[in-house]
Amino acid sequence: MNRMWIALIAVLALIIIPWVGVGAAGLTLLFGVGIPYIACLIFFVGFIYRIVSWAQSPVPFHIPTICGQQKSLPWIKANNRESPHSYWGLFARMALEVLFFRSLLRNDRAELKQRQRLIYSSNRFLWAGGLLFHWSLIIVLFRHLRFFTEPVLPGIAFVQNLDALFHVGLPALYITDVAIIVGLSYLFLRRVIYPQMRLISLPSDYFVLLLIIAVVLSGVLMRHFFKIDAEKAKELALSIASFRPVIPTAIGLPFYIHLFLVSILAAYLPFSKLMHAPGVFFSPTRNLKNDSRARRHINPWSYPVKVHTYEEYEDEFREAMKEAGLPVEKE
Ligand code: HEM
Structure with missing residues (x-):
């Protein structure tokens, strides 16, 4: 079966579970308190486990990937951004990568055109779609903090007002809600439309995208179409966050699906490719300075190797070398 369909069916099955569990069986305590707590536990233990195991992995070689002139002689112009030799350069390169996905800007497309000639061209769509999705997600999550804090943290109302700047609809449509849907749709469709992407995409690639799309759509739908009791949702969120869970009353089925x-998503995250977010900080191709001309990096795994020097060789074979007419350094 097509890999995308496997993922789609899995996500649809996940939507049906709370639908039946809350809608038909009325298991609000399980879906409102039990499952979120178990998911948080799996998330924190799994996340910490992955981070600790990465932090403990040895990095025996000095392997930053660079594309600029390394610092060496004073009259050769060094590029501290593309080939950082100082901590500031490293910090700047890392920040540009994490905040603006700078390396994705160099994304190329290779296509067979004009009588089978391979043509390379730049492709900025992945960069734009990725940036749109990740930045919108950060803002959506930041706005969500209003459900977990009372009084609401300063800054949240400001971001919320800014996000609903155009005052379209009631309740107002957030710009980031539109942006995240556009970004996610692009990221999903490129895996469906382009044959090359279809070939390399696994069910797990589709699954994470579809799961996040389902989270976002369920959120947007319950804000604008299938109304829920947001006050009660906040009561539940606050009670969960303060470890004094209350038995949730009628909030609305869409909330439980969300x-x-x-x-x-939280329970799956530590075992999925979504760990690329913390993983980038542990990548030795990114987090090391390129100072191998200024400093000798010794592999800590190197052990003293027994060598046979030329002097020793000559001492051993001097007479035979002389007999054969070969030149020797010492008579
Ligand atoms: C990965 C995590 C999450 C994502 C991506 C997400 C996404 C969204 C989105 C896109 C919306 C539409 C409205 C808006 O942007 O504010 C929304 C609404 C909502 N979400 Fe989430 N959400 C997440 C986690 C949660 C959690 C943990 C809760 C638990 C309290 C929650 C409760 C709500 C509620 C109550 C609304 C309706 C807001 C309203 O009516 O204004 N969300 N969510």
């Missing part, structure tokens, strides 16, 4: 999908 919360269940978020719980699955």
Whole structure:
């Protein structure tokens, strides 16, 4: 079966679980408190486990990937951004990568055109789609802090007002809600439309995208179409966050679907490719300075190797070398 369909069916099955569990069986305590707590536990233990195991992995070789002149002689112009030799250069390169996905700007497309000639061209769509999605997600999550804090943290109302700047609809449509849907749609469709992307995409690639799309759509739908009791949702969120869970009263089925999908996402995250977010900080190709001309990096795994020097060789074979007419250094 097509890999995308496997992922789609899995996500649809996940939507049906709370639908039946809350809508038909009325298991609000399980879906409102039990499952979110279990998911948080799996998330924190799994996340910390992955981070600790990465932090403990040896990095025996000095392997930053660079594309600029390394610092060497004073009259050769060094490029501290592309080939950082100082901590400031490293920090700047890392910040540009993490905040603006700078290396994705160099994304190329290779296509067979004009009588089978391979043509390379720049492709900025992945960069734009990725940036749109990640930045919108950060803002959506930041706005969500209003459900977990009372009084609401300063700055949240400001961001919320800015995000609803155009005052379209009631409740107002957030710019980031539109942006995140556009970004996610592009990221998903490129894996469906381009044959090369279809070939390399696994069910897990589609699954994470579809799961995040389902979380976002369920959130948007319950804000604008299938109304929920947001006050009660906040009561529940606050009670969970303060470890004094209350038995949730009628909040609305869409909320439980949203919360269940978020719980699955949280529990799955430490075992998925979504760990690229903290992983980038542990990547030795990114987090090392390129100072191998200024400093000798010794592999800590190197052990003293027994060598046979030329002097020793000559001492051993001097007479035979002389007999054969070969030149020797010492008579
Ligand atoms: C990965 C995590 C999550 C994502 C990506 C997400 C996404 C969204 C989105 C896009 C919306 C539409 C409205 C808006 O942008 O504010 C929304 C609404 C909502 N979300 Fe989430 N959400 C997440 C986690 C949670 C959690 C943990 C809760 C638990 C309280 C929650 C509760 C709500 C509620 C109550 C609304 C309706 C807001 C309203 O009516 O104004 N969300 N969510």
